[in-house]
Ligand code: HPA
């Protein structure tokens with residue numbers, strides 16, 4: 001399969017942290033413009049810091065770089081750059097995460113983040129040919145009380161949000177602690193997703209489903225360790241948004257060849273492929289698809305199912321989903337990759 005064919009597969013991206021799309025050179029351009037001192041000498045030194053041992057070692061760099069984001073335009077600009085790159089790799093719909101606490105904790109108002117991102121989201125269809133929406137994530141290591149405060153501060157912007165999520169350092173911060181916050185989010189009409197089973201145990205996936213009412217699990221790769229959980233995820237067709245490059249870079253798996261994505265597909269799980277933090281983990285969603293094809297040997301049939309799953313896992317309405325699924329079918333059939 002050639003790269004152009006892979007990039008042209010219509011895809012939805014459902015696990016993408018917008019703060020994880022700031023490329024090193026862009027970070028330094030914004031830092032210079034805003035008079036922010038980054039703790040690296042330049043873009044090359046920053047890129048060299050992208051050798052991670054685990055989730056926490058990545059998060060330390062990721063939060064440090066968010067300091068460059070100061071104005072509405074900065075937020076608009078990073079979302080614009082992401083949409084431009086994503087569109088070139090076949091993304092037709094993106095449900096993007098943002099971490100407001102990483103901004104409010106530095107004195108940047110939540111309105112700056114949401115309004116800045118919204119300017120790009122609301123224009124993404126016209127400018128980049130892809131639809132998009134915003135999912136507000138709570139930083140689980142900052143606790144439930146702060147999550148409640150941030151959720152209430154987002155209420156004036158409810159129309160600009162599609163859902164809430166849960167991210168940041170997983171181990172030691174079980175989903176059940178956020179039961180009340182997620183219940184309130186549901187009451188506000190927001191969709192619910194949660195990171196679970198990345199570094200944390202299968203028990204956290206159970207909690208995300210049962211205590212939080214999560215409609216999608218972000219990562220969830222450790223679910224394979226629990227046969228009862230696996231059976232439930234298959235039976236209920238709970239979407240798992242898997243991020244292969246991220247899993248390799250954060251040492252959740254040793255390399256792409258060892259990645260369990262094919263096992264997950266064969267088990268009947270509703271898995272999709274996503275880039276997580278593409279500026280940090282070696283590539284965007286098309287790069288993840290291409291990596292799996294080249295290194296892990298995934299064939300056209302597998303890539304097709306993964307692309308279809310991305311739309312099945314999205315919060316798009318039925319008609320829109322059906323339109324995207326027809327585009328996936330046309331892509332494979334008109335290019336001679338019949339199953
Ligand atoms: O992969 C992730 N896991 C948890 N928190 C995150 N914040 C950005 N990326 C991640």
Ligand SMILES: [Zn+2]
Pocket residue numbers: 015017167195218276
């Ligand atoms: Zn993530």
